[in-house]
Amino acid sequence: MATPVIASSAPDAAHQATPTLWGGARRPMGARYGKLMMWFFLLSDAFTFSGLLIAYGVLRMSHEWWPNPEVVFQSVPFVADYGMPLIFVGIMTFILIMSSVTMVLAVDAGHKQNQKMVTFWLFLTIIGGLMFLGCQALEWEHLIHQGATMSRNPFGPNYDPVNHIADFSAPQNFAQLFFTITGFHGGHVFSGVILLIILFINVVNGNYQRSGDYEMVEKIGLYWHFVDLVWVFVFTFFYLI
Amino acid sequence: MAGHSSHHDHGHGTKVFADGPLEHHETHGTIFQRIILPFIWLLLITAAEFFIALVIKNEDNKTAVDITFVVMTLVKAFFIVSYFMHLKFEFKGLKWSIVFPLLFIVYLLVLMVLEGTYMYNTLVG
Numbered sequence: 001m002a003t004p005v006i007a008s009s010a011p012d013a014a015h016q017a018t019p020t021l022w023g024g025a026r027r028p029m030g031a032r033y034g035k036l037m038m039w040f041f042l043l044s045d046a047f048t049f050s051g052l053l054i055a056y057g058v059l060r061m062s063h064e065w066w067p068n069p070e071v072v073f074q075s076v077p078f079v080a081d082y083g084m085p086l087i088f089v090g091i092m093t094f095i096l097i098m099s100s101v102t103m104v105l106a107v108d109a110g111h112k113q114n115q116k117m118v119t120f121w122l123f124l125t126i127i128g129g130l131m132f133l134g135c136q137a138l139e140w141e142h143l144i145h146q147g148a149t150m151s152r153n154p155f156g157p158n159y160d161p162v163n164h165i166a167d168f169s170a171p172q173n174f175a176q177l178f179f180t181i182t183g184f185h186g187g188h189v190f191s192g193v194i195l196l197i198i199l200f201i202n203v204v205n206g207n208y209q210r211s212g213d214y215e216m217v218e219k220i221g222l223y224w225h226f227v228d229l230v231w232v233f234v235f236t237f238f239y240l241i
Numbered sequence: 242m243a244g245h246s247s248h249h250d251h252g253h254g255t256k257v258f259a260d261g262p263l264e265h266h267e268t269h270g271t272i273f274q275r276i277i278l279p280f281i282w283l284l285l286i287t288a289a290e291f292f293i294a295l296v297i298k299n300e301d302n303k304t305a306v307d308i309t310f311v312v313m314t315l316v317k318a319f320f321i322v323s324y325f326m327h328l329k330f331e332f333k334g335l336k337w338s339i340v341f342p343l344l345f346i347v348y349l350l351v352l353m354v355l356e357g358t359y360m361y362n363t364l365v366g
Contacts, residue, residue: 021334030332039339050346054353061357064365070294090291097287101280104325108272218327225325229318236314240294241307 038219042226045188049230052184053237056177063171067155069239074161077138082161089239092135093231099128100228107221110214115206118217122200125224129193136186140179148175178238185234188227195220269330279324286313 022028029036060066070085077088106121147154147166153174156167199220208214269275290313298306323329328336 021332028332029335029338031335036335039335043339043342046343047346050349054346054350057350058353058357058360061354062360062364064361086291086294090287093287094284097280097283100321100325101276104276108276222326225321228325229321232314232317232321236290236310240290240310 032215035215035219035222038222042222045226049181049184049233052181053233056181056237059171059173059177065157065170067153067159067170067174069241071159071161072143072155073139073239075142077142081142086239088135088139089235092132092139093235095128095132095135096228096231099125099132100225102128103221103224107214107218110208110217113209113212113214115203115209118203118208118214119200122196122203122217126193126196126200129189129196129224133186133189133193136182136189140182143175143178148178150176150179181234182238185227185230188230192220192224192227195223275324279320282320283317286317289313 031039073089074083074085075081075088076084102121102124106118106125109117109121146161147168151172152168153170153172153176154166154168155174156170158167158169159165160167199216202208202216208216290310293306293309328339
């Protein structure tokens with residue numbers, strides 16, 4: 001007796017009938033719609049950040065003098081107001097790299113359908129994101145306290161953090177560029193944390209365990225890694241060079 | 242494809258989703274190779290960046306140090322995108338449709354560096 005063809009075996013049959021990748025009936029990019037669209041969104045976001053960073057580069061290049069990052073960023077909140085260059089941003093960078101690693105581990109646990117471990121790693125990732133946001137708030141508060149605003153830059157050649165002397169005779173767009181670009185990045189971290197919290201609730205409720213499909217963890221993971229990627233560039237161009 | 246609404250897990254590995262099975266599966270190497278090793282590289286490069294910024298950098302070697310920083314940044318970006326974001330193991334079509342458009346950023350960069358140099362020479366030089 002002939003077995004009736006069941007619907008779920010049809011894609012496999014079509015797959016065998018069309019051996020070419022672009023011949024139809026299979027995914028030529030090997031990824032489903034949602035993940036593909038996340039990638040293209042991130043590509044467009046990469047253009048946005050490139051636009052901001054390149055504008056910063058051009059403005060910086062066209063000036064003879066520019067604030068030295070080791071002078072501007074030398075405070076560690078609650079520890080020292082000056083004298084510890086780049087230490088605090090080092091901590092922030094470490095937090096973000098760590099949260100990227102915990103995110104990868106969450107994605108990996110998702111592939112293994114391990115609900116408990118996905119929950120655990122996502123929780124750590126959310127904590128990392130919140131810690132980064134807290135650090136950024138503290139750093140902004142310090143810079144604003146030193147006199148930096150969207151239109152004024154106190155970090156001129158005679159800026160003295162020891163005696164609290166501001167010098168406004170330097171390129172005024174330094175502080176504006178700093179707040180805009182780190183703010184835009186921080187906004188991404190913030191929306192990333194919101195997405196992670198929604199994801200966390202869904203994982204805890206077992207939504208993905210029931211459907212056997214943890215791809216949402218992968219998609220939001222892509223976004224989270226992108227935020228880390230942007231920070232790598234912001235870190236180099238604002239704090240190192 | 243959307244017609245295949247059957248929606249269950251066929252045990253390990255092969256899954257049938259609402260919009261058809263996923264042909265491409267994820268496991269490439271051990272956790273050490275995929276996650277820990279790239280992570281160690283990211284940490285080491287970042288540590289080296291701090292060392293260069295705080296100890297080696299001075300007025301005379303500034304240009305060479307800055308070029309080193311940019312190269313190190315691009316290496317870190319490579320590790321994040323290819324391993325953490327998994328792009329290295331995706332299909333060719335996906336890989337190139339993401340990497341190729343990034344050339345537009347290089348184009349804008351070249352354009353704006355030329356303009357920045359011109360502005361510097363006109364305003365300052």
